[in-house]
Amino acid sequence: MAEKQFKYVILGGGVAAGYAAREFAKLGVNPGELAIISKEAVAPYERPALSKAYLFPQGAARLPGFHVCVGSGGERLLPEWYTEKGIELILSTEIVKADLAGKSLTSSSGEIFKYDTLIIATGSTVFKLSDFGVQGAEAKGIFYLREIDDADKLVEAIQAKKGGKAVVVGGGYIGLELSAVLRLNGLDVTMVYPEPWCMPRLFTAGIAAFYEGYYANKGVKIIKGTVAVGFDSNGEGEVTAVKLKDGRTLEADVVVVGVGGRPLTSLFKGQLEEEKGGIKTDAFFKTSVADVYAVGDVATFPLKLYEELRRVEHVDHSRKSAEQAVKAIKASEGMGAVEEYDYLPYFYSRSFDLSWQFYGDNVGETVLFGDNDPSAGKPTKFGSYWVKDGKLVGAFLESGTPDENKAIANLARLQPPVHSLDQLAADGLAFASKI
Known part of the structure; x- marks a missing residue:
C-alpha cells in the first residue's frame, strides 16, 4: 500500500485537532508538512453543538456553521481553509496500528503514514x-x-x-x-x-x-x-x-x-507511560516517547494550580492543550519559548434557557448563595462556592453575566481566604467584588 510521509501528524479529527491546526498555521507550517487523520468524514467541528443547537426544533445548527474555531470566538476553519494552508485533511480513515518506535501509523485499509512528530488527539468514546x-x-x-x-x-x-x-x-x-x-x-x-x-x-x-x-x-x-x-x-x-x-x-x-466514556488510548498500550486512565504528559504535553504529544481527553498532565496530575475531559482544555502542544513543538525547533501549562478547570452547560459556568475545584465545604428556587419557572441567579483549608477553591454560577462569570473565574484562580462560611453565604456574588 501507499506510504505517506509528514513532518507533523495529528491523530484525531475533533476539537483539539482543529485548534492545533490553527496554531500551526499561526506559528508557520509549510504546505505538505502537516496532516490530520480522522475517522470522521468531516473537517474538525465544535463537538458541544451536537447536544445543544444541532438538535433544536427550529434554527438548528448545521455544518459548516460550527466548524472550529467558532466555539471560542475565532475564525471558522472551513475545509478549504486547510487546503489554502497546505494542511492535508485525511478523513474517513481509521488508524488500527500505531508503531511509535518506528514513527508510523497504519490504517484499516493498509495505508501507512510516517511522521517526525505526532500529536495524539483521539479524544474519548462512549460507554455502551x-x-x-x-x-x-x-x-x-x-x-x-x-x-x-x-x-x-x-x-x-x-x-x-x-x-x-x-x-x-x-x-x-x-x-x-x-x-x-x-x-x-x-x-x-x-x-x-x-x-x-x-x-x-x-x-x-x-x-x-x-x-x-x-x-x-x-x-x-x-x-x-x-x-x-x-x-x-x-x-x-x-x-x-x-x-x-x-x-x-x-x-x-x-x-x-x-x-460516560473512556479515553481512546488502546492504540498506544505498552508504548507510552499512562496514569489515571490517560497518557502521562509533562506541562508541554510531551509524552514518555520522544516527538509524541498527547492532548485533550487522553492526556494526564500536571495541573499546576493544584500541584497534581489530572485528566480533564472538557472542550476548553481540548482547545488550550492543543495550542500548548503546538507552541511547545515549535519552541523545540527554536521558535521562541513556551511557559508551562497553567490551566484553570472550567466547565459549562446550556439547556432550556439556563446557562451555568464553573471554575476551579469542587472539593471541601460548600456554600450556596442566591435564589435556587425553581418554582418561578424562569432562570434565577444563584451559585455555590467551595472552600478548602480556609481558601475559596471553586465557584459555580447560574445565569451569570459575562462580567460575573469572569469574576468567579478570578476567585477560583486567586483562591482568596475565607474567614466565615456564613458571611460568604451572605455576601454571595458580592464577595467577588471584594477581591
Whole structure:
C-alpha cells in the first residue's frame, strides 16, 4: 500500500485537532508538512453543538456553521481553509496500528503514514450498555451521542417519533442537555439515573435541587436511584420499553444513553507511560516517547494550580492543550519559548434557557448563595462556592453575566481566604467584588 510521509501528524479529527491546526498555521507550517487523520468524514467541528443547537426544533445548527474555531470566538476553519494552508485533511480513515518506535501509523485499509512528530488527539468514546451485557441493548432506537453521524441518526428519530416517549439513561452532562432538547422537540421525556441527584460529579444536592425542579416544571420526569437493566423491542427490532432495576418498565420510542466514556488510548498500550486512565504528559504535553504529544481527553498532565496530575475531559482544555502542544513543538525547533501549562478547570452547560459556568475545584465545604428556587419557572441567579483549608477553591454560577462569570473565574484562580462560611453565604456574588 501507499506510504505517506509528514513532518507533523495529528491523530484525531475533533476539537483539539482543529485548534492545533490553527496554531500551526499561526506559528508557520509549510504546505505538505502537516496532516490530520480522522475517522470522521468531516473537517474538525465544535463537538458541544451536537447536544445543544444541532438538535433544536427550529434554527438548528448545521455544518459548516460550527466548524472550529467558532466555539471560542475565532475564525471558522472551513475545509478549504486547510487546503489554502497546505494542511492535508485525511478523513474517513481509521488508524488500527500505531508503531511509535518506528514513527508510523497504519490504517484499516493498509495505508501507512510516517511522521517526525505526532500529536495524539483521539479524544474519548462512549460507554455502551451492550459493553455491560445489558439485555436488548442492541435494539434500534437506542442512541449514543459522540459524533455528527450519531446526531444525524438522533435527529431522524426525533422527527419520526414526534410526540412519542423518550427515555434518557444517565443524569450527567449528556443526560441533562439531551433531556432538555428532546423536551423542546415535543417528546414525553423521562430521565433515569442511579445517583441520588443529577450531575453528582459536580453538583451539590443544593445545586441539583434547582435543576431537577426546573426540569420537572418543563415536563421532564425524573427517576433516581435505579438503572436500566434491559430493553424490550418489537418484531422490527425497534425498542419499545426500558426495564429498570427497581422493577418498573417505561414505554419508549426513543432511548438516549449518556453514561460516560473512556479515553481512546488502546492504540498506544505498552508504548507510552499512562496514569489515571490517560497518557502521562509533562506541562508541554510531551509524552514518555520522544516527538509524541498527547492532548485533550487522553492526556494526564500536571495541573499546576493544584500541584497534581489530572485528566480533564472538557472542550476548553481540548482547545488550550492543543495550542500548548503546538507552541511547545515549535519552541523545540527554536521558535521562541513556551511557559508551562497553567490551566484553570472550567466547565459549562446550556439547556432550556439556563446557562451555568464553573471554575476551579469542587472539593471541601460548600456554600450556596442566591435564589435556587425553581418554582418561578424562569432562570434565577444563584451559585455555590467551595472552600478548602480556609481558601475559596471553586465557584459555580447560574445565569451569570459575562462580567460575573469572569469574576468567579478570578476567585477560583486567586483562591482568596475565607474567614466565615456564613458571611460568604451572605455576601454571595458580592464577595467577588471584594477581591
